Amino acid sequence: MSEQSIQTPTAEVEDLLVAEDVTVTFPLRRGRRKLKVNALRGVTIGLRRGETLGLVGESGSGKSTFARALLHLVDSEGRIVLDGVETGELSRRQFRELRSKVQMVFQDPYSSLDPSMRVGDSIAEPLIEHTSLNRVDREARVAELLGKVGLPASAADRYPDEFSGGQRQRIAIARAIAVAPDLLVCDEAVSALDVSTQNQILGLLRDLREDSGLSYVFISHDLAVVRHISDRVVVMYLGQVVEEGPTERVYESFAHPYTRSLLAAVPIPDPVLQRGRDRGAAPGDLPDPTDPPTGCAFHARCAYAMPICAEVDPEPTPVDGGGSVRCHLQTTGPELGGRSLLGITPVRTLQAETAVPPVA
Amino acid sequence: MTTRAIAAILPPKRAAGRRRFLQRFVRQPLAMTGLVYLVLIALVAALAPLLVPHDPNVQDLRGVLQPPSAEHLLGTDELGRDVLSRLIMGSRVSLLAAVQGTAVAIAIGLPLGLIAGYVRGRTDRVVMILTDTIMALPALVLAMAIVAIWGPSLTNAMLAIGIITAPRALRLVRGSVLHIREETYIEASRSIGTPDWKIIVKHVLPNAAAPLIVFTAVLAGTVMLMEAGLSFIGLGVQPPEASWGAMLGTSFRYLSRAPILAIYPGLAIAVTVLALNLVGDGVRDSIGKQVQR
Amino acid sequence: MTAGPVLEVRDASLVFTQDRNELRLIDHVSFEVAPGETLGLVGESGSGKSMTALSIMGFVGRKRSQRLEGSIRFRGQELVGLPESQYRKLRGNDIAMVFQEPMTSLDPSFTIGFQIAEGIRLHQGLSRKDALKRVVEVLDLVRIPQAHRRVNSYPHEFSGGMRQRVLIAMALANDPELIIADEPTTALDVSIQAQILDLLGSLQRDLGLAMLFITHNMGVVADICDRVAVMYAGEVVEQGGVHEVFGSPRMPYTERLLASMPRLDRRGELEWIPGAPPAVDDRPVGCRFQPRCAHAVQACGEPQALRIVAPDRLARCWRSEELELGESA
Numbered sequence: 001m002s003e004q005s006i007q008t009p010t011a012e013v014e015d016l017l018v019a020e021d022v023t024v025t026f027p028l029r030r031g032r033r034k035l036k037v038n039a040l041r042g043v044t045i046g047l048r049r050g051e052t053l054g055l056v057g058e059s060g061s062g063k064s065t066f067a068r069a070l071l072h073l074v075d076s077e078g079r080i081v082l083d084g085v086e087t088g089e090l091s092r093r094q095f096r097e098l099r100s101k102v103q104m105v106f107q108d109p110y111s112s113l114d115p116s117m118r119v120g121d122s123i124a125e126p127l128i129e130h131t132s133l134n135r136v137d138r139e140a141r142v143a144e145l146l147g148k149v150g151l152p153a154s155a156a157d158r159y160p161d162e163f164s165g166g167q168r169q170r171i172a173i174a175r176a177i178a179v180a181p182d183l184l185v186c187d188e189a190v191s192a193l194d195v196s197t198q199n200q201i202l203g204l205l206r207d208l209r210e211d212s213g214l215s216y217v218f219i220s221h222d223l224a225v226v227r228h229i230s231d232r233v234v235v236m237y238l239g240q241v242v243e244e245g246p247t248e249r250v251y252e253s254f255a256h257p258y259t260r261s262l263l264a265a266v267p268i269p270d271p272v273l274q275r276g277r278d279r280g281a282a283p284g285d286l287p288d289p290t291d292p293p294t295g296c297a298f299h300a301r302c303a304y305a306m307p308i309c310a311e312v313d314p315e316p317t318p319v320d321g322g323g324s325v326r327c328h329l330q331t332t333g334p335e336l337g338g339r340s341l342l343g344i345t346p347v348r349t350l351q352a353e354t355a356v357p358p359v360a
Numbered sequence: 361m362t363t364r365a366i367a368a369i370l371p372p373k374r375a376a377g378r379r380r381f382l383q384r385f386v387r388q389p390l391a392m393t394g395l396v397y398l399v400l401i402a403l404v405a406a407l408a409p410l411l412v413p414h415d416p417n418v419q420d421l422r423g424v425l426q427p428p429s430a431e432h433l434l435g436t437d438e439l440g441r442d443v444l445s446r447l448i449m450g451s452r453v454s455l456l457a458a459v460q461g462t463a464v465a466i467a468i469g470l471p472l473g474l475i476a477g478y479v480r481g482r483t484d485r486v487v488m489i490l491t492d493t494i495m496a497l498p499a500l501v502l503a504m505a506i507v508a509i510w511g512p513s514l515t516n517a518m519l520a521i522g523i524i525t526a527p528r529a530l531r532l533v534r535g536s537v538l539h540i541r542e543e544t545y546i547e548a549s550r551s552i553g554t555p556d557w558k559i560i561v562k563h564v565l566p567n568a569a570a571p572l573i574v575f576t577a578v579l580a581g582t583v584m585l586m587e588a589g590l591s592f593i594g595l596g597v598q599p600p601e602a603s604w605g606a607m608l609g610t611s612f613r614y615l616s617r618a619p620i621l622a623i624y625p626g627l628a629i630a631v632t633v634l635a636l637n638l639v640g641d642g643v644r645d646s647i648g649k650q651v652q653r
Numbered sequence: 654m655t656a657g658p659v660l661e662v663r664d665a666s667l668v669f670t671q672d673r674n675e676l677r678l679i680d681h682v683s684f685e686v687a688p689g690e691t692l693g694l695v696g697e698s699g700s701g702k703s704m705t706a707l708s709i710m711g712f713v714g715r716k717r718s719q720r721l722e723g724s725i726r727f728r729g730q731e732l733v734g735l736p737e738s739q740y741r742k743l744r745g746n747d748i749a750m751v752f753q754e755p756m757t758s759l760d761p762s763f764t765i766g767f768q769i770a771e772g773i774r775l776h777q778g779l780s781r782k783d784a785l786k787r788v789v790e791v792l793d794l795v796r797i798p799q800a801h802r803r804v805n806s807y808p809h810e811f812s813g814g815m816r817q818r819v820l821i822a823m824a825l826a827n828d829p830e831l832i833i834a835d836e837p838t839t840a841l842d843v844s845i846q847a848q849i850l851d852l853l854g855s856l857q858r859d860l861g862l863a864m865l866f867i868t869h870n871m872g873v874v875a876d877i878c879d880r881v882a883v884m885y886a887g888e889v890v891e892q893g894g895v896h897e898v899f900g901s902p903r904m905p906y907t908e909r910l911l912a913s914m915p916r917l918d919r920r921g922e923l924e925w926i927p928g929a930p931p932a933v934d935d936r937p938v939g940c941r942f943q944p945r946c947a948h949a950v951q952a953c954g955e956p957q958a959l960r961i962v963a964p965d966r967l968a969r970c971w972r973s974e975e976l977e978l979g980e981s982a
Contacts, residue, residue: 058842059813071551099553112544116566122545126552164929175548194697194869195913199925221843224872224915228923248920265847266917267872271895273918274875281847285812 015081016182016215017047017070022078022088024065028290035290039065040076041239044316047183052209052216054230054247056223056262060289061236063219067185070217071104083182100130103176107188109168113160119171120156126178145174148211149204166197170204177208185217190225202229223266227251232323235259238287238297241316245323253340255325257302258282260341296328303346306333384646391642394635401632405451414442416449417600425618434624437607438614446602447624453603454584454629457518457596461583462576464522469529470572474560476530477537484534491527499524500589507595514587514603517596521586525579532575536568543567570647577640581633588629604629657729658685659831659863660709664723665733667704667714676933678704680887681723683959686831691857691864693878693895695871697910699930700884702867706835709865710750711740728830746776749824753836755816759808766804769823776827791822795852814845818852825856833865838873850877871914875899880965883907886930886941889959893966901978903968906942908978940970948976 024040040062047053055063069076072087072095080088083101090098103126106112113122123142127133133141143153149170160168169189176184186205190198206229208214220226226233227247234244235256243256254260261282268274282301287293293300299309308328316324317331320338330336334344385391404411413433420440428435434443476487494502506520507513540546541564549559588605590596597603604625611621662685667678679701686692696702707713711732714721725732727748732740744750752758760768769791770784779787785804792800795818808816817837824832834853838846854877857864866878874881874895881898883891883906891904902908909926928945937943939954946953952971962973970976 058844073547073551096553096555099551104548104551106544106548108544112548114545114549114563114567117563125549125554129553166929172548175552195910195915196697196925197929199913199915199923202923203925222915223843224917224919227917228915228920251917261844263917265844267847267850267870267876268917269871269875269899269911269914270916271875271899274872279847279851279876281844281851283848285814285845286842 015046016049016051016083017045017217018079018081019043019045019066019070020079020081022066022069022076022080024062024069024074024076026074030290037289038239038292039289040069041292042078043236043239043241045234045241045244047215047217049182050209050213050215051231052218052229054226054233055217055219055236056221056226056233057236058221058262058286060238060286062239063236064187065239066236067104067187067217067219070183070185071099071102097130100126100179101181102183102185103179103181104185104187105169105172105176105189107191109165109172109192112172113168115160117159118156119158119160119163122160123156123171123175123178126175130179141178142174145178146171148177148208149174164197165193166201169193169197169201173201173204173208177212177214180212181214183215183217185219187219188221189218191220191222198225205229223251223263235262238289238292240297240326242298242327243319243323243325245319245321245325249319249321249323253319253321253342255319255330255336255338255340256298256327257304257329257341257346258298261301261303296326304329304333304341304344305347308332381646385642388642388645390638391645394638394642397631397635398639401451401635402455404448405455408448408452412442412445412448414445416441416445416602418442425614425621427618427620435618435620437621438610443607443621443624446607447604447628450602450604450607450625451628453514453597453601454587454605454632457514457587457603458580458584460515460518461521461525461587462580464519465525465529465579465583466572466576468523468526469531470533472526473530473533474537474564474568477534478541478556478560478564487530491530494524495527499586503586503590504593504595507590512595512598514591514597514601517587517590518583521583521590525583525586529572529575529579533568533572536571537564540564540567571644574640574644574647577636577643581636581640584629584633584636659688659728660686660865661726662705662709662724663726665705665708665725666722667701667708668720668722670718670720674934677887678933679708681959682884682887682889684882684889684892686863686865688830688863689857689861690879691866691877693874693881694865694867694884695869695874695881695910696884697869697930699886699933701887702869702884703835705884706750706833706865706867709833710744710748711735711737742776745772745824745829746827747829748831748833749827749829751817751820751824751832751834751837753839755813755820755840758820759816761808764805764807765811765819766806769804769819769826772823773826787826788822791826792819794825794856795819795822797822812845813841814848817841817845817849821849821852821856825860828860829862831863831865833867835867836869837866839868839870846873853877871899871911872917883910886936887933888941888969889967890942890969891967892959893963897963897966903962903966903973903976903978904942904970905946905948905976905978909945948972 022040022043026037026039028035028037043066055066057063065074068074070080072092076088078088082098085098087095087098120142123145124138127138127141142156146153146155151167151170163171190201193201205216218226218230230247232245233247233250235242235258237258243250243254243259250259251263254263264279265281284301287297295310295312296314299305302309306328314326314328316326318338319325330338418441420436423436423440424438426432426436432442432444434447437443437446472487476484502524503520507516510516546559546563549563587596588608591603591605592609597606607625608622614621663683664681666680669676669678682705684692694702694705704713708721709725713719721733723733759765766785766788769788773779773784773787788804789800792803797803797815797818811819838849841849850873856862868874878895880893881895882889885906891898891902891907898907899911902911913924913926915923926945931937931941938956940957943949943953957969957971959967959969962968
């Protein structure tokens with residue numbers, strides 16, 4: 001699952017999703033001032049059919065906003081092409097039919113199901129909106145879906161509060177796949193669950209993918225989980241993509257200082273290993289999205305910052321091994337030209353060790 | 361904080377839903393008392409024509425303001441009519457009026473509250489301005505003004521009261537909706553493609569219903585009091601029809617000679633309103649714990 | 654500093670009476686925290702770890718429907734049954750607590766300077782000026798830049814990570830001997846979490862604090878804890894030094910828990926433990942992990958005691974010695 005799956009020939013690749021230069025801003029009132037939150041700033045992301053794309057980042061990175069832009073739950077500028085159809089410009093009503101192609105699983109299992117509705121009715125809702133099945137057929141389909149997610153058909157007559165968190169997420173997944181979408185967006189779908197339950201749900205998602213060729217955008221703040229299940233990874237910071245590429249390439253030969261600090265900050269459940277690492281977390285706080293820094297968004301916290309970083313926002317450049325990175329180190333200063341960050345000594349702190357120990 | 365932490369560990373109570381609600385409700389003595397009383401008084405109102413010992417409108421000018429006797433169990437009023445019969449017939453009017461007024465209030469307040477709370481924006485602002493305006497004016501005075509314009513009759517009075525109390529229902533519903541619309545399941549419905557109107561009916565309304573049901577019971581009590589007030593000053597029920605409020609009103613003129621005439625209708629109103637409040641409390645307590653998870 | 658453990662919990666049980674049933678939210682829990690050391694209390698949700706912390710602080714177990722049994726000694730003083738007035742002298746003073754939600758733990762209506770000073774003046778009786786001095790001192794300690802100016806800031810002017818530092822400062826203000834941290838980094842971003850763990854580690858070294866650190870994140874435990882106690886279904890099922898417990902777990906649950914943790918330095922299949930922990934009112938008579946344990950045999954149906962299986966190693970499994978669990982260190 002984690003090895004590179006099908007190597008598709010470059011020219012014939014069918015992109016399931018192409019998002020180009022997507023921008024989302026929200027108005028925000030703070031006291032008397034009217035501010036603008038730049039939640040997404042020119043995000044470009046692509047997803048191939050059958051792929052699992054991991055989307056990582058911390059607060060304010062814009063990853064959840066991107067999910068909502070994909071599903072037209074917020075208005076966005078820029079181009080979004082879903083299965084060949086330009087959706088960015090569509091109104092909400094026009095997008096309605098396309099909703100059966102992309103569905104979402106939300107983070108909180110305790111509030112993503114209507115507590116006043118029976119589970120079966122919740123799962124049937126997309127069937128009512130997008131198919132013309134009659135009641136009997138719908139019930140049959142609901143039973144089938146419950147079976148697919150590992151729940152008994154009798155669950156359909158019960159209410160959500162009779163189920164555990166993990167079971168509720170299964171119900172949410174059943175609802176999301178009811179109309180056989182091409183793309184499933186999981187927004188921190190397992191973050192609220194215990195480890196064991198989480199892994200079971202991830203296993204379910206993997207089985208569903210093998211079963212029906214689903215593609216996933218998997219949003220998470222948990223880098224360990226993302227490494228285990230993603231084919232490609234996109235790292236976001238303050239509404240921008242700072243690095244993206246094949247999972248192993250990003251984790252082993254990261255090219256962006258933020259990626260490096262993020263990986264360094266994740267604790268490994270192994271005392272010997274963990275205490276031997278440098279915990280090179282970036283100092284300072286995540287910036288205020290209503291007031292992004294000039295130049296590169298990360299420069300104030302970057303251990304490798306150069307003068308140009310405070311003035312000019314870097315453009316994405318390709319990285320050896322796949323993907324791209326947005327960093328002046330590639331074009332100025334050490335002029336990495338596609339090579340990883342490993343092997344350069346940071347300016348601000350004296351660490352030469354790698355941030356992530358090699359794969360066991 | 362600790363109660364929530366404990367609730368998270370304790371096993372969830374079984375049998376969710378309607379049955380649990382009823383189980384809980386019947387265990388509350390006060391609520392049950394209120395309910396029993398309301399059922400009885402509703403029966404009395406329904407069967408009033410069969411229950412009255414005398415014709416409530418028949419006057420006997422030689423036997424005015426009589427104390428209780430075998431013939432007239434509660435005595436007679438200022439025109440010699442049987443108080444008990446008028447009280448029984450009056451229950452019809454008072455209860456019907458309460459139902460009418462409450463229905464009007466809910467019919468106005470519920471849809472507007474749902475829409476304003478869900479759609480927000482300018483619609484919400486306009487609705488709230490209207491609501492606040494109505495609430496700013498003293499209720500009874502406004503009722504009087506409306507009835508004076510339309511003409512005094514019970515129907516007009518109930519319409520007026522309905523309009524005047526609608527803001528309360530509206531605000532209550534709107535408050536619930538404001539909270540509900542932030543829930544993830546609403547967002548999930550939008551992502552599924554359910555149109556807004558369907559979301560409101562299918563998801564928002566059922567979840568907003570519980571506080572509204574409680575409120576309705578209490579509202580009925582308020583409406584009843586307002587009807588009594590209007591009838592008291594002659595703008596509601598028109599003579600010779602009896603309502604408890606009207607009876608209360610006319611009895612005041614004879615307070616020195618037969619004070620007891622004020623007590624019967626007054627007590628009837630008070631006890632009924634109390635019963636409505638007790639039932640409302642009971643409903644709230646029976647639902648409340650379920651929602652608390 | 655007195656010799657002997659700072660905190661000694663012996664057979665502590667939190668008994669909750671519901672509908673005439675007695676539910677033991679924590680069941681005969683025992684552990685110690687020595688001066689200057691960090692003990693990690695780990696478990697999944699429902700294991701009872703938070704209840705343990707709340708019991709130690711006296712926030713639960715003080716009503717007839719919620720009884721605390723057993724013994725909890727702080728510096729030798731018995732806390733179970735301690736009158737509230739005495740408890741108040743300890744809380745925020747000798748025993749301080751840091752909670753999970755920095756966003757809501759501070760009162761938005763008062764400056765942080767005021768809130769921290771409140772505790773200082775209450776327990777140390779200092780004048781307003783002296784208390785303020787201490788506030789600035791302690792804000793410096795938690796590395797809040799420009800502390801002397803930020804005393805007049807309100808909570809909403811701080812980010813989540815900063816607020817957690819403020820809460821830690823509040824905890825340190827009266828020189829506590831023991832800090833109980835209940836999932837202090839769970840709600841924080843990972844890079845902020847790393848900063849806070851860094852801070853807590855160095856504070857603990859510099860000030861010689863004892864810390865009870867409650868979490869479900871094994872990576873955090875591996876980072877910051879000296880010893881660890883693993884809880885399952887209300888009981889402590891394993892205890893020992895962190896290197897020993899991670900390197901060679903002696904209880905199948907611990908081993909399975911460690912094996913199922915997704916690790917940043919690994920990829921491949923994720924494992925899980927089949928089934929789910931028993932509900933509070935539905936626990937098996939013998940070993941509570943038995944229904945899910947791959948090594949279960951007949952004898953596991955007997956109640957299991959927490960016993961010494963090696964120096965400073967406790968495990969609640971009668972098969973500890975014979976099973977070869979986990980990867981070698």
